[in-house]
Amino acid sequence: MSLEILEAKAAIREVFDTYAIYSDEDRLEDYKKLFIPDARVIIYFDGKLGFDLQGTDKVIEVFTAFTVNVKTKYHMNGQLLLNVNGDNATGIGYCKAHLVSAEDDKEYITEHCIRYDDTYVRENGSWFISHRISHFNIADKRLLL
Template sequence: MSSDVSLQQFADRSALRDLVDAYARRADVRDFGGQAALYAENGRVAVYTGDPSTNEPVQVLTGRDEIGSGVTATLKDFEQTFHFNGQSTVLTLSGDQATGETYCIAHMVTNAAGARTLTAMTIRYRDTFTRVDGTWLFAERQLIMGFTEQRPLAA
């Protein structure tokens, strides 16, 4: 393998991790339109409960407009969110296509009548990436929810 190919693969893997991290950051700074812009024009999000008895998503959003609306509807009621990405692995990388998997813990704060609640949720993302005009984007993001914990949050 030539050093040019290795350098390109390194650059691609770095750009894919930047994309994954940009998604989490934009959620936390409430830039939902910016999150949607990280998808290819006909990108897709499929949300799964993590229930092993079903392989069917509970929600599917297609296209940037629908993704933006869906992300806004899901996150707008949280006072604050904090997404922490853990391991992120590029599984396949070939030309302008790639797949990967990322583990995340999302912390979300709600405030109902002055009672703040912290919800922590584990998430596993299975991603299909595409490079469009030199920029890596999500072609599809499968969000697989894991376990969730809720507790009162001290002031």
């Protein structure tokens, strides 16, 4: 594997992990630093289409509404398999997201097991997500004690 590919994989991994940190810190406007402006994000919940979004403004709008009742977020990324080809790359990544929300004066935690099927593009020397398919394959919601 060439040094150029290793450097690209490290830079893409940073984009992948930074997305999780921005999500935890409610820095959704900073998604614009990670996605191309007209990025497409498709989200499936248990195999059913939940959202098909075009553009970072729409992504931020929907994600803001989706997390309005979430008081704490914690994303933990796992493996990320990347295939780099020049200024383009594809990746399969895994994440566990824990969301704490309040309902009826009780707190609940929802654990999501997520697979991301991503397409990346390098523009002006930086890597960005151009297309993301998020598969929320498992959701476990329970009362937080």
